[in-house]
Amino acid sequence: MTNPASSLPLAGIRVLDLSRILAGPWCAMVLGDLGAEVIKVEHPGRGDDTRDWGLRVGQTETAYFNSVNRNKSSISLDLQSAEGQRIARELVRKSDVVIQNFKFGGAEKFGLGCEELRREQPGLVYCSISGYDRSGPEAARPGYDLVVQGEAGLMAINGEAERPPLKFGVAAVDMFTGMYAAQAVLAALFDRQRTGQGRHIEMALFDCGLMISAYYGLEAMLLGEDPPRYGNAHPSIVPYGVFDAADGPLVITVGNNSQFARFCRDVIQRPDLAEDERFKTNINRSANRAALIPELERELRTRRRMDLLKELAAADIPCGEVLGLHEALTSQRATDAGLVTRQPHPQAGSTHVLAPPYRLDGERLPVRRAPPQLGADTQTVLESLLGLTPQELSRLKSMGTV
Incomplete structure (x- = not known):
């Protein structure tokens, strides 16, 4: 890309990504693609769960992790410890956006709840992602994509009529939730320019899963029952x-x-x-x-x-x-569009990373940072943003905090 990173739409916005797995990290990646500085906070020992899912890349990454964590830095921080919580709160003060998908009440337990943070920092945009409505009776239920695909009726509209209900090939609920969350964050940042006030965004997987039903959902309401499943055919257009x-x-x-x-x-x-x-x-x-x-x-x-x-x-x-999927990724169409990139990797030599899908002013947005190794940026981030000395970092490392 010929334009510098500073010219990207979200240049100057800092995002603290306290989330893991897919929906929250997807939201943070979208913001990173658009130019925000995204700091991913992970547990020092195990990191994001997806670092252990699927095919291994190097020592700490997998293809699954890499698919949702480009354009981020990674710091390791034990949020179970008082020191880790203190450092996290200091990082919040340096950030514009916080994204979290802790279990219900988890953010508050760590001193990272929205109300507490925004009392001190009214302009903070805070995004909470959960499985279900945080004000409803299922607020404490954990959210899993496949469970919601079943509960939201998505499996019932997928697949062939004579076959059992079928899940989507990818975690569509997580991905849509991440995209909806990113849209809401962008709207809140825009609103902040006018009011100076942040927003608390609350996203639920079930809510977003139900939205994916789209015209199928409205037809079900008109019919008073499930519409037929048509597999690879269209329910309304023939042929x-x-x-x-x-x-x-x-x-x-x-x-x-x-x-x-x-x-x-x-x-x-x-x-x-x-x-x-x-x-x-x-x-x-x-x-x-x-x-x-x-x-x-x-x-x-x-x-x-x-x-x-x-x-x-x-x-x-x-x-x-x-x-086939490999055919599509290696097709001339994908190559010409620059959709699959190779990024340097310290152990693997290089690794494939999908490029952002956005084009602005005729140019595809770049992969500015390959998906990070676990904790690779801890020292740089804590020194530059919080002014920690090498001695303080060494002490925190010896305690297992970072």
């Missing part, structure tokens, strides 16, 4: 989904009636289907999908995938290959 060509699967998304007419005439050479009253409109096609889809499947299975993709593109019908 729209994954289809098998003679040599592999492809995605075809016919979004309106004129596209359907072109699809039948120019791609599969079946104009009779476009003229059939049962299929002329999308509402009719949706009602009669059981009659239409087998006809389309028969036609598509006789044609090669690349030929179909060319003909669909020529007919201005959105379409694409169905790639």
